[in-house]
Amino acid sequence: MTYDVIVAGAGSAGFGAAAGAARTGKKVLLLDSNSGPGGITSFGGCPVFTPYLLKNEKPAGVFREFIAELGDRCHSPAGRGTFNTSEFDVTSAMTRMLSRLHVDMLFYATLIEAAVSGNVIESVTVFCCGKKLRFSASCFVDATGDAVLTDLAGGKTRTADEEESMTKTVLFRVSGVKGFDREKVKALFPDAGFPYPQQDRFMAAPVGRDGEDLLINLTAVSGNAMDPFDKTRMDIELREQVAVIHRWMKEKLPGFEDCRISSVAPVMGVRGSRFIVGRTVVTCRDLDENTPVPDPVAVGQRSYGDHFVRKFAGPWHKMNAGTRGIPYRALLPEKIRNLAACGRCISIDPKIATAVRYAPCCMATGQAAGIAAALGIPGYEVLKKELVRQNAV
Ligand SMILES: Cc1cc2nc3c(=O)[nH]c(=O)nc-3n(C[C@H](O)[C@H](O)[C@H](O)COP(=O)(O)OP(=O)(O)OC[C@H]3O[C@@H](n4cnc5c(N)ncnc54)[C@H](O)[C@@H]3O)c2cc1C
Incomplete structure (x- = not known):
């Protein structure tokens, strides 16, 4: 055609x-x-x-x-x-x-x-x-x-x-966060023992009409998204991170105690x-x-120059x-x-x-x-x- x-x-x-x-x-x-x-x-x-x-x-x-x-x-x-x-x-x-x-x-x-x-x-x-x-x-x-x-x-x-290609991320959403205070969470993030130290900045955005869900932008790996095996490895690691970060948020962040994962992106985000x-x-x-x-x-x-692989x-x-x-x-x-x-x-x-x-x-x-x-x-x-x-x- x-x-x-x-x-x-x-x-x-x-x-x-x-x-x-x-x-x-x-x-x-x-x-x-x-x-x-x-x-x-x-x-x-x-x-x-x-x-x-x-x-x-x-x-x-x-x-x-x-x-x-x-x-x-x-x-x-x-x-x-x-x-x-x-x-x-x-x-x-x-x-x-x-x-x-x-x-x-x-x-x-x-x-x-x-x-x-x-x-x-x-x-x-x-x-x-x-x-x-x-x-x-x-x-x-x-x-x-x-x-x-x-x-x-x-x-x-x-x-x-x-390093130039920036971190890759699997975005996910959580619902059920009570009284989210972005500035407060950002301030306590550096000392809250986040499990992946290359991600040194709290990144999450309320989405939806009333900000009812939080879009969590915290998973991060580095690698070559043009290499099929490396891409697969990164995707697997990122999905493991989703579960670990969810547990960490429930334990460490005020208001997140009862939060649940409402969706996980089907495709890895490449910057x-x-x-x-x-x-x-x-x-x-x-x-x-x-x-x-x-x-x-x-x-x-x-x-x-953001989303560098060793720090933001x-x-x-x-x-x-x-x-x-x-x-x-x-x-x-x-x-x-x-x-x-x-x-x-x-x-x-x-x-x-x-x-x-x-x-x-x-x-x-x-x-x-x-x-x-x-x-x-x-x-x-x-x-x-x-x-x-x-x-x-
Ligand atoms: C984690 C993350 C957070 C972000 N946050 C924001 C934000 O807050 N605000 C903002 O404005 N932007 C944000 N961005 C950036 C923005 O979303 C993307 O950079 C932008 O949407 C890229 O658009 P694109 O069309 O160039 O590429 P893509 O969206 O990647 O589209 C490329 C398309 O090509 C298709 N394709 C590739 N290869 C083939 C093939 N061989 N055959 C057929 N189809 C193929 C893919 O399936 C895909 O649909 C974010 C990006 C990431 C990764």
Whole structure:
């Protein structure tokens, strides 16, 4: 079957890409190995969205529409600048929006091959329901989070080393916590004998309309998420940690005595793994010096260096204020002419992954990559015109 645009990966970035491409009127296929869209925000158990907004700014583009689609299923705890919902609501809101845009969706489909001629991808093959299926398109989007399509097509990628790639986490929720006082728990955390010392910061967020559940972000292992055996080892260790941490919370934290685990993410949360090497690579220096960006497609934050493997803040941690544009060139692999990447695998120094990896930012780079693919990977001015038309500013 032939499409105008094929988007591989249906996380926040792939969702943004499929929506952006479909809005141009093109025929779009969105595929994923999971059973629906959302990636880390649904299957990774993190339906929490942190936009990089400056004071008085409002969300824009596909992210704004997504919040509107969630309606009263979207919660924004006062003053925290984040939005949360449930995993189910992420997947169903995305599915409804993509259906209205006539995006063809194919789930349980793992991308396994890319056929390339010269510097152009001609088709991709997925493994789905015991069959190999092949699809062609004019342009493709790599929204796999792990730069899978770029790699399969022979494009240059860079796998982050263990420290740069940040800890991996299995998120889980507890319910039945009485009178949760975040500041109090944070203050007693360092002396409370937490069983995993690399996690030196209490991280948990109330989720749901009244904060009825706590999303616990405390499991942490390090390793290489691109190595199948290491990935399996990490997943097993993280799930053991869930049980140990739950027992520890019940014993040590005030108000947690009767808490119970209400859900555990089916998929391990990976913060950084493999990145494309694009026409530019965004570096620590770019964020520190705020070097001008001639071709911005979205905004990311300028601070970076969290979730280091030995403690929360890495040796390269920087708290630069404000935001910086993400260059179009960081979405475009060096050599492949009809491919754009988006989300957490764009062309950056892995040390600054936090500057671009939050879900709303992934949707925004996704929307830009999707439009770029729909328009045949045009020059920046053409892309910008369509981004403005789609209110992605
Ligand atoms: C523990 C944790 C906590 C976080 N907390 C927050 C937070 O509070 N706020 C916030 O905004 N962000 C948070 N984030 C970051 C954010 O959720 C993710 O970085 C972002 O959603 C990544 O989007 P993505 O689409 O680039 O990648 P992903 O969500 O990883 O999506 C990639 C998709 O590609 C698919 N895929 C991969 N390979 C293949 C293949 N070969 N074939 C088919 N499909 C494939 C995967 O199944 C997946 O659905 C957190 C992340 C983690 C891990």
